[in-house]
Amino acid sequence: MMSVGLTEAEVAAIDQPVATAAALPNRAYMNDDFFAFERKQLFAKTWVCIGTGASIPNRGDVRPVSWLGAPLVMARDHEDGIVVFHNVCRHRGNELVWGPGNAGGAIRCPYHSWTYGFDGELRATPHVGGVGIHHLDSIDKANCGLVGARSAVWLDQVFVNISGDAPSFEAFAAPLQARIDRLASTEDMARL
Numbered sequence: 001m002m003s004v005g006l007t008e009a010e011v012a013a014i015d016q017p018v019a020t021a022a023a024l025p026n027r028a029y030m031n032d033d034f035f036a037f038e039r040k041q042l043f044a045k046t047w048v049c050i051g052t053g054a055s056i057p058n059r060g061d062v063r064p065v066s067w068l069g070a071p072l073v074m075a076r077d078h079e080d081g082i083v084v085f086h087n088v089c090r091h092r093g094n095e096l097v098w099g100p101g102n103a104g105g106a107i108r109c110p111y112h113s114w115t116y117g118f119d120g121e122l123r124a125t126p127h128v129g130g131v132g133i134h135h136l137d138s139i140d141k142a143n144c145g146l147v148g149a150r151s152a153v154w155l156d157q158v159f160v161n162i163s164g165d166a167p168s169f170e171a172f173a174a175p176l177q178a179r180i181d182r183l184a185s186t187e188d189m190a191r192l
């Protein structure tokens with residue numbers, strides 16, 4: 001079976017000076033299997049920008065994001081920090097946040113109202129045992145919090161690393177940060 005990714009010959013043809021380099025083969029743009037391969041082997045393992053802090057300006061703001069088909073939700077917590085969770089309720093897997101808005105003090109699932117703090121902790125399970133019964137010993141709230149996505153905010157851009165094991169964001173951004181620092185110092189010099 002032919003590999004979904006690039007062959008060694010294709011990589012060699014691409015990895016040339018710009019004037020003579022080949023482009024990616026058509027299937028890199030058209031083939032669903034290639035896209036799935038790319039998503040798993042490339043994008044999931046690195047840092048990817050999913051939005052901006054400016055799009056959730058107020059404490060309690062939430063914004064769902066489809067990350068290459070995976071449901072995530074960005075939120076601004078009550079300490080003004082930005083957090084990212086998988087946008088999936090731990091009860092029956094319902095999508096928690098359906099549109100951008102302000103969740104107030106907590107994120108509440110629209111299905112059966114399980115309610116989570118902005119730290120992801122499951123806070124309430126109303127009527128989980130029947131009308132008026134809000135607690136069941138069989139449900140361990142400590143193990144039913146939202147699943148967080150590894151995230152970082154840089155220049156107001158929100159990045160996630162879905163695999164959770166990419167190098168640190170600081171290492172990832174260091175080359176670009178160094179260029180920005182050089183540019184800033186050049187502009188500072190020009191102002192003197």
Ligand code: FES
Binds near residue numbers: 093114
């Ligand atoms: S699916 Fe979310 S509370 Fe039931």
